[in-house]
Amino acid sequence: xxxxxxxxxxxxxxxxxxxxxxxxxxxxxxxxxxxxxxxxxxxxxxxxxxxxxxxxxxxxxxxxxxxxxxxxxxxxxxxxxxxxxxxxxxxxxxxxxxxxxxxxxxxxxxxxxxxxxxxxxxxxxxxxxxxxxxxxxxxxxxxxxxxxxxxxxxxxxxxxxxxxxxxxxxxxxxxxxxxxxxxxxxxxxxxxxxxxxxxxxxxxxxxxxxxxxxxxxxxxxxxxxxxxxxxxxxxxxxxxxxxxxxxxxxxxxxxxxxx
Numbered sequence: 001x002x003x004x005x006x007x008x009x010x011x012x013x014x015x016x017x018x019x020x021x022x023x024x025x026x027x028x029x030x031x032x033x034x035x036x037x038x039x040x041x042x043x044x045x046x047x048x049x050x051x052x053x054x055x056x057x058x059x060x061x062x063x064x065x066x067x068x069x070x071x072x073x074x075x076x077x078x079x080x081x082x083x084x085x086x087x088x089x090x091x092x093x094x095x096x097x098x099x100x101x102x103x104x105x106x107x108x109x110x111x112x113x114x115x116x117x118x119x120x121x122x123x124x125x126x127x128x129x130x131x132x133x134x135x136x137x138x139x140x141x142x143x144x145x146x147x148x149x150x151x152x153x154x155x156x157x158x159x160x161x162x163x164x165x166x167x168x169x170x171x172x173x174x175x176x177x178x179x180x181x182x183x184x185x186x187x188x189x190x191x192x193x194x195x196x197x198x199x200x201x202x203x204x205x206x207x208x209x210x211x212x213x214x215x216x217x218x219x220x221x222x223x224x225x226x227x228x229x230x231x232x233x234x235x236x237x238x239x240x241x242x243x244x245x246x247x248x249x250x251x252x253x254x255x256x257x258x259x
Contacts, residue, residue, distance in 0.1 A: 009241035013038030015142075016090035017238060018083065020073060020131060021100030023048030025200035026150065028055045029227035030097055030234045035064035037235055039095065042086035044069040046100065073100055073127035083134040093138035095238045098128040099150045101170070106162030120165035125172045132176075136184065145188035148237045149177045153196045153253050174249065181247030189246040191237045196253025197224040220255035 017034045021027040023045035032055065035041045041059060043066050045052035052068055059066040067089045071078035087093050101124040107116055132147060139145030152170040154160075159167030173192070180190035197207070197215040207215075216223055233250050236242050251257070 010037055010235060010239045012095070012235075012239060015094035016040040016042070016086070016092045017095035017097065018042035018044065018069075018086050018093060018131075018135065019097045019099060020044045020082075020127075021046070022055055023052035026195070026198060026227045026230045026234075027097070027099040029231040030099065031055055031066070032058060033228070033231040033235050034095065034097075034238060035059040035062070035066060037239065039238075040064075040090040041066040042069050042082065042090070043067065044071060044073075044082055044100065046070070046072055073131060074122045076130050079127060079130040080134045083131060083138070087138055092142060093135055094142045094144065095146045095148070096132060096135045096139065097148045097150070097234055097238070098131060098173075100127060101150060101166075103163055103166040107165060108162055109164045112165055117165050120169045121172065124166065124169035125176065128173060129176065132180070136188070140184070140187045143187050144240075144243075145184070146238045146242075147177075147180055147184075147188060147190040148234050149173050149190070149192040151177075151192050151194040151249065153194055153251075153257055155194065156257050156259060177249070178247050185246055189237075189242070191242070191245060191248045191250070193230060193233050193237070193250050193252055195225065195230050196251075196256050198227055198230060199224050200227050215256070218256050219253070223254065225252060225254060 017039040019027050019031045022031040022043040031041050031043050043052055043056050056066050056068050069082040071082045073079045151174055154163050154167035155171045155174055177190050177192040
């Protein structure tokens with residue numbers, strides 16, 4: 001009997017994916033997209049409890065399997081715990097999306113207090129390191145693990161408007177990604193996405209409406225992106241569709257920055 005002609009490269013059935021910062025924005029959209037592809041999903045959140053519960057409920061109502069995982073990822077013990085709890089729930093760990101991060105507050109480097117600089121790295125780099133460090137043995141065990149880190153276009157353009165500490169931290173995460181790709185191959189692939197401006201609460205908080213409109217005008221595709229579009233790129237990097245891709249940084253900025 002002839003087998004159906006279909007593309008199964010994006011099928012994540014039987015795999016388990018941990019998404020940090022999955023209550024809102026890109027993390028929420030990605031958690032739902034990975035669940036649609038068949039993955040068991042760990043929905044991590046820090047303080048967005050209502051939104052995270054909604055993410056979980058949406059996944060479950062569609063027949064997916066997921067678990068809520070609360071933690072301040074700057075706390076090493078708490079960060080380790082969510083990995084352990086997720087593996088206990090899912091029985092494995094195949095995919096890690098280090099999405100959690102925050103610009104915290106705007107400051108020029110000249111005026112940046114040391115405490116803000118340290119917190120920017122704690123929230124955006126050190127937390128990802130701790131979660132990844134705990135996850136590596138489980139990712140290796142599958143023989144087909146995938147780590148995806150969420151960067152920022154500010155890595156390429158510089159942290160204008162007081163986003164320097166955040167941009168520097170995300171730049172460190174870029175080097176972290178490429179080092180992982182060298183050290184963990186072939187059992188685990190490590191890649192990153194580099195979004196431009198996404199229409200999420202993140203930019204509503206840290207960007208004015210006028211600036212958001214400026215970004216739209218500056219973008220060749222004449223708009224900012226949606227979280228679901230970023231999630232599709234993460235799905236690609238998590239799946240077998242990208243099985244020969246590691247150490248890559250995928251630009252998702254509508255052509256606003258070309259390199």
